[in-house]
Amino acid sequence: MCPVILESAPLSRLCIHTITTKPWSIEEAATRYASAGVQGITVWRDALNGRNIALTGRMLRETGLSVVSLCRGGFFASPEKEKRRLAIDDNRKAIEEAFLLGAPLIVLVCGADPGQSLDESRKQIKDGIAELIPEAEAAKVKLAIEPLHPMYADSRSAINTLTQANDLAEALQSPQVGVAVDVYHLWWDPRLEEEIDRCGRNNNLLAFHVCDWKTPTVDLLNDRGLMGEGCIPLKTIRSWVEKAGFGGFIEVEIFSLEYWKMDQWEFLKRIVSTYEKFV
């Protein structure tokens, strides 16, 4: 890999996940993002609790934001048939929510269960997504398989590399299904460049998420870093994603006990400045 000198990513492509600024309501997040010049928002479903979803979608657009995606569907894997059925129902609900909100995409955290083999979970994930395709098609909502870091293979996702996600998306053979590339989950993989290229060539690259990996990382879930404070080669990976034909929003998704404690407006300003400098 050669060092890559790139222009910074333009502010117009910055999208923020509502979970990133978790202490804010979606209304406050929308106003603040827009004030900071952010133009995209990815909505976590918990942020919609108690809201009229269609009106919330309209509010977001009127604030000047594009609704980039809805997070998250998935969790298809379980040794219990009834739980798998409930997961499908919940994903149907997510498709409906995305439709009402006006989100063109749902990110799938596919699921895993420590009580069964990864192979079994992987089969159930494939079956689960396949079952949703007709409704996703009717709602004009795409489904993005997000491979998760192998440290989440026990209980969050049995899809742990971009190779697997590409295999799965291609096997499902539907224009409705693609892949979300998140640097936090994938940066370590020696196959990353070629699998990003493959993902783009097959028109499966639907989303691009950024943050950073801190040294040390002290919590498996909620210690993600701001761009530039870790070791992920963000500009290099962005260059691969763009070379693969992706020109959509660049989504900042940070779970951090540390940053959630900060003044969120100060945090938002740091998101914008580190995005402009390091992505």
Place this chain on the structure above:
Amino acid sequence: MCPVILESAPLSRLCIHTITTKPWSIEEAATRYASAGVQGITVWRDALNGRNIALTGRMLRETGLSVVSLCRGGFFASPEKEKRRLAIDDNRKAIEEAFLLGAPLIVLVCGADPGQSLDESRKQIKDGIAELIPEAEAAKVKLAIEPLHPMYADSRSAINTLTQANDLAEALQSPQVGVAVDVYHLWWDPRLEEEIDRCGRNNNLLAFHVCDWKTPTVDLLNDRGLMGEGCIPLKTIRSWVEKAGFGGFIEVEIFSLEYWKMDQWEFLKRIVSTYEKFV
């Protein structure tokens, strides 16, 4: 993957890493392991501090233990040439220690540095190991590349899959160099079965480490589980390792703040019983 019904692993193949019972001195560990019927010991270098190494090796053998390996060499990666040089020197010292101790193998945690690219670290690792081969040969000590879980790619190892470790061991083309397979690092990998087979076919399978992955895992370093309390398919992976021709010791390597707090004799009895039941 089919469910595999296997006989339990025999007690005669159980080896324990001194770090597993960290509160014990190597002398106490040796006596206790032998009392419990354990026949193999892998020595962590810190356990040798202040000892005459050759005499310690003799003590271990007189207690009835086989010295399986010395942990650990490696840490070849650094942006600073001087640090890389110091790492090589330290690995030379480890080879001498293994020779004096009578350990036929050194496990390599290859290193990574968040201040440089993984590609750069990978090159330095290859160069570092290559430089050590003549001395390892002279001392009749083998070097086992241990791929580490991707969650350690920032600062502990840029070798994160068995595919990479196999590629590297094969590229180095030396009977002195092989691979250590640790279920904790590798269990999630969809390529695991075929890469274990490849490792064995190329005579590179030098060591097999076990423990378990707990749900939830609350610490990235020191929350490994006892066999059977997590989701790693130990019997299945053991069957792959044995099918690949490996018949050596099965090494229990557990880092755990929780278990280090326990009475270590009670812990040792649990290691033996969970080994007999779940491995």
